[in-house]
Amino acid sequence: QQPVQSPQAVILREGEDAVINCSSSKALYSVHWYRQKHGEAPVFLMILLKGGEQKGHDKISASFNEKKQQSSLYLTASQLSYSGTYFCGTEFPDNYGQNFVFGPGTRLSVLP
Amino acid sequence: EAGVAQSPRYKIIEKRQSVAFWCNPISGHATLYWYQQILGQGPKLLIQFQNNGVVDDSQLPKDRFSAERLKGVDSTLKIQPAKLEDSAVYLCASSWSANEQFFGPGTRLTVL
Numbered sequence: 003q004q005p006v007q008s009p010q011a012v013i014l015r016e017g018e019d020a021v022i023n024c025s026s027s028k029a030l031y032s033v034h035w036y037r038q039k040h041g042e043a044p045v046f047l048m049i050l051l052k053g054g055e056q057k058g059h060d061k062i063s064a065s066f067n068e069k070k071q072q073s074s075l076y077l078t079a080s081q082l083s084y085s086g087t088y089f090c091g092t093e094f095p096d097n098y099g100q101n102f103v104f105g106p107g108t109r110l111s112v113l114p
Numbered sequence: 115e116a117g118v119a120q121s122p123r124y125k126i127i128e129k130r131q132s133v134a135f136w137c138n139p140i141s142g143h144a145t146l147y148w149y150q151q152i153l154g155q156g157p158k159l160l161i162q163f164q165n166n167g168v169v170d171d172s173q174l175p176k177d178r179f180s181a182e183r184l185k186g187v188d189s190t191l192k193i194q195p196a197k198l199e200d201s202a203v204y205l206c207a208s209s210w211s212a213n214e215q216f217f218g219p220g221t222r223l224t225v226l
Contacts, residue, residue, distance in 0.1 A: 101159075
């Protein structure tokens with residue numbers, strides 16, 4: 003049930019781009035993206051609803067391919083502040099109505 | 115707007131002891147979540163409340179964990195008795211609907 007994230011970790015230089023992928027074996031209602039810095043709580047980035055939409059937030063955007071149950075997070079011209087662990091959260095139907103599961107995370111390090 | 119409040123921030127107990135965590139969500143948020151986050155892993159949903167009713171507790175180890183949300187506002191999560199593997203950060207989050215989740219700072223539990 004837990005979505006798969008790739009890569010597990012990535013190291014970038016400031017200004018470089020990165021893509022983080024999230025895939026699920028379940029038919030999804032939505033995909034959420036969160037960033038967690040060391041020792042802090044996760045912070046919401048964006049949510050993508052069923053419908054194959056793409057969203058943007060500053061230089062961070064994401065897409066959702068509901069046919070493949072995959073989502074990708076795009077970080078453009080990365081900044082030092084982008085460092086942290088990125089989690090996708092997937093929402094899917096089950097016997098309880100809707101279930102929500104976070105992926106294992108992708109650790110992103112942006113170096114000067 | 116005040117954020118999600120949690121207490122205590124840190125707790126050290128010995129195995130087989132009991133512990134309780136408290137969460138006060140953002141005012142007006144009907145949905146409240148409790149997560150367990152083990153070091154290096156994504157948050158694992160333990161229980162989700164909608165007002166004071168349970169929406170999902172499929173991942174809650176009910177033989178030792180219990181949670182309640184009286185009057186649809188504050189919530190407490192209890193572990194009785196604690197095991198070594200319960201050492202983790204316990205995160206509380208709230209949301210207006212089942213969309214953007216706002217996380218509290220968490221309670222770091224160490225079981226010796």
